[in-house]
Amino acid sequence: MKTSSRLRNGMGTALLILAALIFLPPLVVDKLDAWHEAPSLLAENSRLIEQCGLGVRVDLSRWFYTYRFSGSNAYAKFRATAISSVCNKSLIVELKKQGNVWQLVEWKDY
The missing domain is CATH 1.20.5 (Single alpha-helices involved in coiled-coils or other helix-helix interfaces)
Structure with missing residues (x-):
């Protein structure tokens, strides 16, 4: 027993x-600072603006993400959807933080 x-x-x-x-x-x-930075960094990306136009809205997935940090360096990877009047794309977005600034490493379709 x-x-x-x-x-x-x-x-x-x-x-x-x-x-x-x-x-x-x-x-x-939504408590992560990368969560708030990713949509604005992606919406300002010239390659995405070429494909989807200026009024692109970026929605991030709450379920599929990776976040790693070590001291002041951090890495984040999100699944996202870019929506505008001319496109609806599913994306993978990678960000890297060095110091206090988030930078868009890359984004790609999936």
Whole structure:
């Protein structure tokens, strides 16, 4: 009986941790400074303006992103959608922070 009880408790704990790893990141993504910088950096990118026009709106996905940091350096990768009157593109956006400035590394269609 002790073994099955411990196994059940361990499985419950594992499910709780798994649920936290799945559902917490989308709740905290809007607290990241890269989340706020990415749409404006992408909307000002000349290559995207050529393809989608000036009035492009960029929406980022809360579910599919990567954020790594070490001291004042950071890296962020988001899935995004660029929407305008002439295009609707799905993108992957990569940003890098050096010092206190975010820079657009690259973006590509997916």
